[in-house]
Structures are given as C-alpha cells and as structure tokens.
Amino acid sequence: MLDLHDKIETSAAMIRAQWPVQPHTGIILGTGLGGLVRQIDVEATFDYDEIPYFPRSTTPTHHGRLVCGHLQGLPVMAMAGRFHRYEGYSLKEITLPVRVMRALGAKLLVVSNACGGMNPYYRSGDIMVIEDHINLMGDNPLIGINDDRLGPRFPDLSEPYEQRMVDRALEVARRENIVAHKGVFVAVPGPNLETRAEYRFLRIIGADVVGMSTVPEVIVAVHCGLRVVGFSVVTDMCLPDALEPANVDKIIAVANEAEPKLCALVLGVLAGEKKNGRRPPAPGPMTKAQ
Amino acid sequence: MTNRIAANWAISTHVQAAAVAIRDRWAGRPEAALVLGTGLHQLTSLVQAEAVIPYADIPHFPRSTAVGHCGRLVCGRYGERSVIVMDGRCHGYEGYSPSELALPVLSMRALGAQRLILSNASGGLNPKFASGDVVVVADHINLLFLKPAQMGLPPSALAWDRPGYTPMYDAILIEQALDIARCENFAAHRGVYVAMTGPNYETRAEYRFLRRIGGDVVGMSTVPEAVAASACGLRTLALSIVTNVARPDCPEVVLAVDVIRAAERAESHVRKIMAAVVSQPWPDGE
Numbered sequence: 027m028l029d030l031h032d033k034i035e036t037s038a039a040m041i042r043a044q045w046p047v048q049p050h051t052g053i054i055l056g057t058g059l060g061g062l063v064r065q066i067d068v069e070a071t072f073d074y075d076e077i078p079y080f081p082r083s084t085t086p087t088h089h090g091r092l093v094c095g096h097l098q099g100l101p102v103m104a105m106a107g108r109f110h111r112y113e114g115y116s117l118k119e120i121t122l123p124v125r126v127m128r129a130l131g132a133k134l135l136v137v138s139n140a141c142g143g144m145n146p147y148y149r150s151g152d153i154m155v156i157e158d159h160i161n162l163m164g165d166n167p168l169i170g171i172n173d174d175r176l177g178p179r180f181p182d183l184s185e186p187y188e189q190r191m192v193d194r195a196l197e198v199a200r201r202e203n204i205v206a207h208k209g210v211f212v213a214v215p216g217p218n219l220e221t222r223a224e225y226r227f228l229r230i231i232g233a234d235v236v237g238m239s240t241v242p243e244v245i246v247a248v249h250c251g252l253r254v255v256g257f258s259v260v261t262d263m264c265l266p267d268a269l270e271p272a273n274v275d276k277i278i279a280v281a282n283e284a285e286p287k288l289c290a291l292v293l294g295v296l297a298g299e300k301k302n303g304r305r306p307p308a309p310g311p312m313t314k315a316q
Numbered sequence: 317m318t319n320r321i322a323a324n325w326a327i328s329t330h331v332q333a334a335a336v337a338i339r340d341r342w343a344g345r346p347e348a349a350l351v352l353g354t355g356l357h358q359l360t361s362l363v364q365a366e367a368v369i370p371y372a373d374i375p376h377f378p379r380s381t382a383v384g385h386c387g388r389l390v391c392g393r394y395g396e397r398s399v400i401v402m403d404g405r406c407h408g409y410e411g412y413s414p415s416e417l418a419l420p421v422l423s424m425r426a427l428g429a430q431r432l433i434l435s436n437a438s439g440g441l442n443p444k445f446a447s448g449d450v451v452v453v454a455d456h457i458n459l460l461f462l463k464p465a466q467m468g469l470p471p472s473a474l475a476w477d478r479p480g481y482t483p484m485y486d487a488i489l490i491e492q493a494l495d496i497a498r499c500e501n502f503a504a505h506r507g508v509y510v511a512m513t514g515p516n517y518e519t520r521a522e523y524r525f526l527r528r529i530g531g532d533v534v535g536m537s538t539v540p541e542a543v544a545a546s547a548c549g550l551r552t553l554a555l556s557i558v559t560n561v562a563r564p565d566c567p568e569v570v571l572a573v574d575v576i577r578a579a580e581r582a583e584s585h586v587r588k589i590m591a592a593v594v595s596q597p598w599p600d601g602e
Contacts, residue, residue, distance in 0.1 A: 158521035164461030166513045170411040180572045183519045210521045231525040245516055 031173055033079045033122065038129040040078055041103075045070035045094045051296060052127030052252070053097075053104040054243060056139035058281025059259065060106040062289050068095040074107070077126075081109050081119045092123070098296040103127060110239055112217035117167035121246035125176065128250040134299065135247045135254045136292055140281045141237035142219070143260035144229045145209060150263050151284045153206045153291065155195045156187050156256030159241050160212040160233055167242045168249055177249035186248050191255040191295060198294030204287045209234030211258055213241035222266035235260060255295055259284045330376040330419055335426040337374045338400075342367035342391040346400035348594050349424040349550070351541060353405060353436035355557070355579025357386055359587055360403050366392040371404075374423075378406035378416045395595040400424050405436075407537050408460055409515035418544035425548045431489070432545045433593060434554040435586055437579040438535035439518065439570070440561035441527045442507060447561060448582045450589065451507040451533050452493045453485055453554035457526075458539050460511050484546045489553035489593060496592045502585045507532030509556055511539035520564035533558060555589055557582040 047069070055062055072092040074080040082090055090107040097104075109120040124135060143150065172179040192208060199206035212233035214220065220228065220236060228236050235258050247254050261277040261284070262270075344366060352359055369389040371377040379387055386404035393399070402420055406412050421432065438451065445451070490506065497504030510531035512518065518526070518534060526534050533556050545552045559578035560570060 158519050160519065160521045160525050164513075166409065166515065168515045169409050169513060172515070178572070179515055180570075180575075181516045182569045182571065183516045183522075184569055186519055212521075231528055232521055248516070 030118065030122075030125070031175055034125045034129050036078050037080065037122065037126045041072065041092070041094070041126065042130060044072075047094070047101045048131035049094070049103045049127060050100040050132065050299065051102045051134040051136055052124065052132045053102055053136045053292070054108050054123075054138065055104060055106050056108060056239060056259070058140055058261070058278045059138050059285055059288055061282070061285045062292060063091075063093045063104050063106050065289060065293070066093055066095040066097045066102065066104060068093055070094040079122055081115050081122075098293055099300055100296050102296075103130070103132070108239060110217075111163060111165065111215050111242070112238055117163075117165050117242045118170075121167045121242050124243050124246045124252070125250055128247075128252055133253060135243070135252045136295070137240050137243055137254065137256045138288055138292075139237045139240045139258050140261040140277060141211065141235040141258040142262055142264040143235050144225055144264050145207070145234040146265060148207060148234065148260050148263065149205070150260055151280055152260045153199070153204060153284065153287055154209045154211070154235055154258040154260060155192050155199075155206055156211045156240070156258055157192055157208045158210050159186065159244065160210060160231065161241045161245070163213050163215050163241060165215070167246050177251065181245070181249045183245070183248060186244050186254060187256055188253045191253065194298045195255060195257070195291055195295050198291055198298075202290050202294065204290060206291070207234070211240060211256070212236050214238060219272050220264065222269055225264050225266040225269070236264065257288055257291060259288055331422040331426055333375045334377055334419060334423040338369060338389065338391070338423065338427060341369050341373075344391060344398045345428040346391070346424060347397045347429065348394070348399045348431045348433065349402070349421070349429040350399060350590060351402040351405050351432070351434045353434070353537065353557075353579070355437055355576045356435050356583055356586060357403060358580070358583055359590065360390045360401055362394060362587065362591065363390050363399060363401055364393040365390050376416075376419055378410075378412045378419070395591070397594050399594060400427065400429065405537060408513055408540065409536055414540050417540040421541045421544040421550070422548055425545070425550055429550060431593075432541070432550040432552045433590055434538050434541055434552065435590075436535050436538050436554070436556050437559045437575055438509065438533035438556040440533055440558040441510070441523060442505070442532040443561065443563075445505060445507075445532065445558045445561055446503065447558060447578050449558045450497060450502070450504040450582060450585050451509070451556040451558060452490050452504055453509045453538070453556055454490060454506040455485065455508050456539050456542065457508060457510045457529065457531055458543075460513055460539055484542050484552065485554055486551040489551060492593055492596070493553060493555065493589045496589050497585070500585070500588050504585070504589075505532070507556070509538060509554065510534045512536060517570040518562070523562040523564040534562075553593060555586050557586060
C-alpha cells in the first residue's frame, strides 16, 4: 500500500498540469446518471486511459471520462463512468480517483448510484439521500499496511455521510418538489441481482436500497478526510413478494428520467456550499504530508 | 494435484518449518498457547521467559503491523505450566490471507500445545454490556468472507486427534472462566463475537445489523485463529474486552487510542482468567 502515495501524486500531477485549479468538489456519477456533466462549464476533459493508474470502465453505460470545470461557480471534477468490483477491479484501484481528488485539494465528495429499492414506501424513480451504509461487499479498500500519510489505520465511520448535508439535500428536494427519502444503502459485490431471499435478508438487517458500488469510495473518502454526500436513484423496486424480472434497459431508462432531479439536488447542495463561503477546511492528512 | 491440495501441502510444510525454527530457539514443549490482543501486551510480564522470538525470525510467520501489537513469541513458564505467548497478533485487515493467520496457531499445536486462549478488544453491541466488561466468547459469526480453501488447513489437521464434532469454543473452559469472574467479583458475560474485516470501525447501520443477527460484540480478529484451532483439535477459550458500547442512536466517535486504553484498564481481569485457566488442574487430566 505504500506505493499508493506515489501513484496518487503521479495521477494528480498529470491532471494538475492540464487543469491547474484546486477543485472544491469531486463528483462520481452512477449508472445512467452521466448527464450532469452537461451542466459543467468544461475546462478540461480526460479519458481514464490517459490518466496514469486510473482503471478503465467496462460497463456499457459508463463513459469513462474525468470532466473538470465549474458547476454552480465552484470548481469541480466529475467522473462520468465509475468502476465496480464485479468488473474485477480491486477496491484499491476503484478508489484511487477519490484519493486523487483529495490530493488535488477537494473537500467534498458527491457520490451517486442507481439502486434497487427495498423499502416498500419508495417508488421507482425516487431519490434517496444516503444517510448511512452497510458494507456487505466482503472486502474493504483499506486492507493492507496503512500509509499514515493518507489517513488513520482505523477510521471512525459514525457519520460517513455528513448529516448537515443530508438535511440540506432534503430541504432542496422539498423546495424543488422532488420526492426524496433518507435511508440506508447496502453494498453487495454483485454482479447478479439479488434473490428474493436476499432481498428479505437485506431488508431485515436494516437497508432501504441495495447497490453494487459507492461504499468503497465513501470508506476511502472518510479515510482521507473528505466530507461526503450521497444520492441513490431508485431505478427498480425489489419487493420480494411481488418481484418482477429485472430489465436492464428499463433500469437505465428510469435512471435517465430521474436524472434531472438528481442534477437539481446536486446543484442545490453545491449552491449551499457556495453560500456558506469558503471557510478554511481542517487540514487533512494529505496536506499535512506535503 | 489440485490447487487446494497443493495449498494444503504448502501450508503443512510451512507449519513444520515454523515449528522447527521455534524449537531451535526454545526446547520447551508448550502446554498452553496464548494470543494477546489489543492492549494486553502487559500480560507477558506474567511469563518467566526462557526465549523471546520476533515473528520476523520465524519462517512464514506473518508480521504484526497494528497499533499496540509487538510481534514476538514469548516462550517460558507460566506458574506450573509451560506456555507460548503470541505478544501481538496479525489481522486480516493488514493484508494477511487466512492461511497466514492460521499458521501460528497450527505451529503452536505442532509444538505440542493442548489449549489455546485467545484475547481481543471488541466493540459492544449488546446494550447490557459496559466498557471494561469481559465477554467469554460462546460462539461466533464469521463475516470475514474467508473461503474455506483459503484457510489452507492440512488435510491431516481436519481430523488430528479428536474424531467427531469439536465445538469451536470449549464448554468447560467457558464455565471455568465465568467461575473465576464471579469469584474475583468482576463482570463477565457469555456472548457471540462477530468478526468483520475492518479496518474502519462500523457505521451505525452496521451496528444495528450486527445486533439484529445476534452479535454481542464486534471485532476484527479471533475467528481465523479459532477456526484453525478447532480444526487441529486445540481446546479454545476466547476472551473479549468490551472497549466501548456502540449506541447507534446516539453515536460517538471511536478512536483507536481510546480502544487501547479501555482494553488496558480491563487487563487485570483477563489476566486473572488466563492465570487460573492455565494453572488450575485441567479437568480433562491433560
């Protein structure tokens, strides 16, 4: 794990050379949610294969571009296309971009995903602001010798998603008349969708939605000192006693339809960031090391 | 030869090599093996050391990288008994494979140990527990996602010298430990230990999940060693110190230093149980 620090610095240097801006926010866009990049005043774009050590996205609906520019007047870098464990990447590879965002100076991470809704009060197309998560991936991106320059050995995860941001996102949703819930995301490795028995199990243990991403990135974000806000778009309902066969085209259609709502929430949350001014952030582990 | 058999063969030669290296430095035959968890390093002072062997000197042994873990074997006398103590343990979150974690236990068994006492620091899930309480592990839930083949247990280990079903944690030792706690007047509970990979501490949603499935305490160790011990016929006792009780509805930040301090405060209780379990006459007459 000790070579990770050098990889991060190499990737960050490559991006900094072409886009010499300190990002405020890093954004990771999930399945069918890449359209937010159209709202960005683009200043630089990188294909993942141009950036050293970045893995390449293999899913059909993920583009695999890093888009840098301004959104709501804030400098942002957005990943259109994300990496999943089921594609065969290690969690360290998947989470490297998050560490690069932090190394470039980002303070906030916005994550989004498409997920299956298990809470019966949810509807397909609703948005859930992630309040907390359960890691059932059977893996953790922090396994290995800890590099203390990157973060602590045993990060606390009592508030991985900043409660203040959850409240702010819900407030924006009410204002914009968007149906949004607050709930628990559970991450499984996939790639198969769950059985009915598994949906019942995941519901019993306290999850509202289920997906195959996000948790590794969030664990690493907390490890390296980023604040996190997360959005799940419910693309199909997974009610075990009335389960319909999953249809990937339909899931992507729902995600595309829900996308304007996600954009509105992200823009609203970032507007709040700007209003609150640029209070100097607490020095993170990366800045200390430099 | 399938990969699995090849892996098993490799680990049994590794176990032999490690055992030989230890025997070269210490001629004793251990009766009991102790594994000291977070904050329990002081317990080595009870041992009249005859040899101290850093893990680095033993072939195939994993190295301890965690905070508060030394990484050495202390071999010697503990009262009347001959013991071997792992001062500092290795964890899955440090990047070790299950077979690497099993190797020290299998090696100590190969040297002759009959009993294993494991200790650890854990987070309390059961609201009836308090910080500093001792939990005598009655059973565990393995959420480490270990694949059995990865344990790499030698085929012979699976039926070493105890045919039939061996409970993971020895019922007699559990009773003995609880007896001692009552006599010495400190709180000890029987409980279920859940093992998670870590290294992050759990989220609130995860605490609720683990409580709901029957966990009393949660930690990041012990299960790989217990599985290996059970496979090779060691009678096992596991003691867990509750360092903090998780209250997911009014969360507190968990810091590694606080965990270590809480474990150190409860050290004397673990010490009493270990001393008694090792030195009292063994009920099975071993």
